[in-house]
Amino acid sequence: MTETSENAIDHESPEVHEREHHIVSPRIYIMILLALLVGTAITVWASYVDLGEWRVAPGLVIFWNPIVALAIACTKATLVVLFFMHVKYGTKLTKLTVGSGIFTFLVLVGMTLADYFSRAWGRW
Amino acid sequence: MSDSQVQVIAQPEVHTHEHPPYQRHHFETYAQQNDATNFAMWLFLLTEVMFFGGLFTAYLIYRNWFYQAFVAGSHQLSIPLGGLNTLLLIISSFTMAMGVWSAEMRKKGALVLCLCLTMTLGLGFLGIKTIEYGEKIEKHHVPGFHYSLQSFLDPSSDEAAKAAGDKPLPLDMARHTEVYFSLYFAMTGMHALHMIIGVAILAFMIVRAQSGAYTTGHVTFVENFGLYWHFVDIVWIFLFPLLYLISRH
Numbered sequence: 490m491t492e493t494s495e496n497a498i499d500h501e502s503p504e505v506h507e508r509e510h511h512i513v514s515p516r517i518y519i520m521i522l523l524a525l526l527v528g529t530a531i532t533v534w535a536s537y538v539d540l541g542e543w544r545v546a547p548g549l550v551i552f553w554n555p556i557v558a559l560a561i562a563c564t565k566a567t568l569v570v571l572f573f574m575h576v577k578y579g580t581k582l583t584k585l586t587v588g589s590g591i592f593t594f595l596v597l598v599g600m601t602l603a604d605y606f607s608r609a610w611g612r613w
Numbered sequence: 614m615s616d617s618q619v620q621v622i623a624q625p626e627v628h629t630h631e632h633p634p635y636q637r638h639h640f641e642t643y644a645q646q647n648d649a650t651n652f653a654m655w656l657f658l659l660t661e662v663m664f665f666g667g668l669f670t671a672y673l674i675y676r677n678w679f680y681q682a683f684v685a686g687s688h689q690l691s692i693p694l695g696g697l698n699t700l701l702l703i704i705s706s707f708t709m710a711m712g713v714w715s716a717e718m719r720k721k722g723a724l725v726l727c728l729c730l731t732m733t734l735g736l737g738f739l740g741i742k743t744i745e746y747g748e749k750i751e752k753h754h755v756p757g758f759h760y761s762l763q764s765f766l767d768p769s770s771d772e773a774a775k776a777a778g779d780k781p782l783p784l785d786m787a788r789h790t791e792v793y794f795s796l797y798f799a800m801t802g803m804h805a806l807h808m809i810i811g812v813a814i815l816a817f818m819i820v821r822a823q824s825g826a827y828t829t830g831h832v833t834f835v836e837n838f839g840l841y842w843h844f845v846d847i848v849w850i851f852l853f854p855l856l857y858l859i860s861r862h
Contacts, residue, residue: 510644510832512717513710522707529699529853533692536858554862558854566847573710573843575836580648583655590659597663598670605674 511578521572525565532561635831647833654837658844665848668803672796672855679789681782684860685765686793688777689754691745695857698741699849705734706846709839716835719828724835728822731842732815735808742805749794756795762787777861800852807845814838 540553571577576587633643640646676683712727752771753761765787768774782790818838821827827835 510647510717512714515711515714518707518710518714521710522703525703525706526700529696529703532854532858533696536692536854536861539862555854555859558859559851562851562854565850569706569843569847569850573706573846574840579651582648582652586652586655586659590655590662594659594662594666598666601670602673606677 511575513572513575513578517572521568524568528561528565528568532558535561633830635829643830647836650833650837651840654840658840661844665800665803668796668800669851669855672800675789675792675796679786679792682765682786682789683793685768685774685779685782685787686790686797687856687860688779689749689752689764689771689773690797690857691748691773692857692861694741694745695853698738699853701734701738701741702846702849705731705738706843708734709842713832713836713839716822716827716832719830721822721825721828724827725819725822728815728819732812732819735812735815739805739808739812742801749798754794755798756791760791760794762790765790797856800856804845804848804852807848811838811842811845814841 535557536554540557542553543551545551570587576583636643636646640649708727708730712724712731715721715723715727749755752764753759754764762784764771764774765779765782766784768779768781771779815838818827818835822835
């Protein structure tokens with residue numbers, strides 16, 4: 490019985506999907522455009538400056554230049570995904586899809602890199 | 614036989630069109646249809662993320678292995694041209710976003726204008742990419758039988774290498790610059806192919822938009838093409854620093 494009533498509710502309330510189609514205003518698009526342009530300027534400028542390195546342990550050195558460049562790129566990509574691609578205003582399904590996709594991507598890339606960088610290449 | 618005839622006659626009475634003509638019959642509401650199509654588009658984009666992700670991972674691993682070769686290789690790229698392309702692509706993403714807004718607001722003229730601007734900027738990007746590729750062909754930096762190591766063995770003979778203050782590489786490391794350019798052409802080439810496909814779809818959309826196809830409240834196609842175009846923009850946002858910038862200082 491409960492099943493039928495649940496079905497009835499499902500059929501009678503298309504409001505589940507009837508979320509008002511959100512229209513992002515041009516003002517936000519212009520702000521994001523400016524942020525992306527500023528980000529591009531900063532990343533080009535930062536690439537000419539030697540940001541140094543961090544010797545974590547013998548044989549493990551972290552260079553700051555690529556880290557900063559990738560951090561700026563990730564910030565820009567996040568702005569594009571959230572605002573230009575409307576994920577901020579999207580359904581929970583969209584958010585979950587994008588989130589789990591990025592998570593899977595990071596797991597695959599992270600584990601591949603961890604494998605390659607942690608092997609004693611040529612020393613066995 | 615007679616059964617099917619009866620059905621054909623009865624059909625118009627069964628179907629009452631209380632929904633817009635662009636809503637498929639198996640969807641309850643237009644919003645549901647739009648959500649479903651959006652979801653499909655995102656799934657497609659995730660396969661694209663994985664595809665480009667493989668290339669990026671290969672790039673990171675080889676860069677770590679053949680570091681000097683990758684530094685010398687990236688010094689052959691022009692930051693002004695790459696930077697200009699980044700600007701073009703970011704602005705085209707903005708005009709595309711404005712195109713989606715125009716479709717949502719049912720402004721036909723603005724939509725056609727935005728799509729035309731997006732296509733022009735995309736073509737501009739491809740034009741500059743052609744100039745860059747042409748330079749690589751001239752200097753024999755395209756991997757293959759005619760690949761030349763001269764810029765890396767004798768940097769003083771090469772303008773770009775001299776400007777970057779490159780030191781001559783030993784022969785075995787110089788050979789690995791070919792790996793850099795293989796990845797450079799694979800990544801920017803795949804990206805350019807996506808741009809070409811995008812420009813072709815834009816041309817199709819401009820024709821359709823002029824006949825008012827996207828300003829009826831049915832914005833799904835424009836919206837999902839926008840997702841594709843922004844995705845291509847994001848790929849370039851990562852390609853530009855990785856290929857052009859991080860070995861510059």
